[in-house]
Amino acid sequence: MSLSVKHLLGIKELQTQDIETIFQTADNFKQVLQRPIKKVPALRDTTVANIFFENSTRTRTSFELAEKRLGADTVNFAASSSSVSKGETLIDTVNNILSMKVDMVVMRHSASGAPWFLAQHIDASIINAGDGTNEHPTQGLLDAFSIREKLGSLKGKKVAIIGDIMHSRVAMSNIYCLQKLGAEVVVSGPPTLIPKHIDAMGVQVEYNVKKALQNCDAANVLRIQLERQHKPLFSTLREYALYYGINKSMLDALDKEILIMHPGPINRGVEINSDVADGKHSIILDQVENGVAIRMAVVYLLSGKRELPE
Numbered sequence: 001m002s003l004s005v006k007h008l009l010g011i012k013e014l015q016t017q018d019i020e021t022i023f024q025t026a027d028n029f030k031q032v033l034q035r036p037i038k039k040v041p042a043l044r045d046t047t048v049a050n051i052f053f054e055n056s057t058r059t060r061t062s063f064e065l066a067e068k069r070l071g072a073d074t075v076n077f078a079a080s081s082s083s084v085s086k087g088e089t090l091i092d093t094v095n096n097i098l099s100m101k102v103d104m105v106v107m108r109h110s111a112s113g114a115p116w117f118l119a120q121h122i123d124a125s126i127i128n129a130g131d132g133t134n135e136h137p138t139q140g141l142l143d144a145f146s147i148r149e150k151l152g153s154l155k156g157k158k159v160a161i162i163g164d165i166m167h168s169r170v171a172m173s174n175i176y177c178l179q180k181l182g183a184e185v186v187v188s189g190p191p192t193l194i195p196k197h198i199d200a201m202g203v204q205v206e207y208n209v210k211k212a213l214q215n216c217d218a219a220n221v222l223r224i225q226l227e228r229q230h231k232p233l234f235s236t237l238r239e240y241a242l243y244y245g246i247n248k249s250m251l252d253a254l255d256k257e258i259l260i261m262h263p264g265p266i267n268r269g270v271e272i273n274s275d276v277a278d279g280k281h282s283i284i285l286d287q288v289e290n291g292v293a294i295r296m297a298v299v300y301l302l303s304g305k306r307e308l309p310e
């Protein structure tokens, strides 16, 4: 049980077997998480630094819980309250943290490629917790793991990714992960939020959201990332909600049941209505729950430990 990589920088670099190994390990950890004592002493001798240069609720909390449930020591570092604001470089910041005997770094950064840059300059294993618009590998893994849990194998399943594809690292990691597992991917949303040449990745483009929903087994709905849009790409949020927001009547009109997913944070009434986010099709909170097991698996496998404790 080991991975072909030293770091988890992106799903693009993983072998399909790596993803299967992560899922099998996460299956074991998910069982641990159902017990009264939700901990194993696998990483008692390991210290992990969670370094977040961008805001996060789910990913940062989920990594910290995953590390603690493996028995690791954790340190959390938010750039906004650190010496980065005094001009310290990324490498100096991380090297200072590593000199305090930290073994592994989990990092989120607004710059695409920041974890690759870091991996060339430090020895510790790095886990990408989201870099700019590039990848969010643990989100891609937990999303695919959640579909597998509900529908069985991903092979031959159709997954629609709906919304702001252009600025979404979640979309990229989902596309790589789902395709490696044999699923078909369709992207849907306004033409201005879908990259021009995305079909070169082997995904289908369907601008009509209702058709995308009709032809999928699962729909992963994405947030509009206004913080990454430097010029207007659609008229108003109200108009976006009208044409591309997912509401219950759209799901009622389908001739089958589909899974509704969202990586969070949700903008209710924009890309998804509350009657869908909280409705019977939604597996949004299952995704969050599975995130801890997936991150336990990734941290454990990259630690190089060989024996999985009972």
Ligand code: CP
Pocket: 055, 056, 057, 058, 059, 060, 130, 136, 139, 263, 264, 265
């Ligand atoms: N899904 C996700 O990355 O959420 P956070 O930004 O809260 O970590």
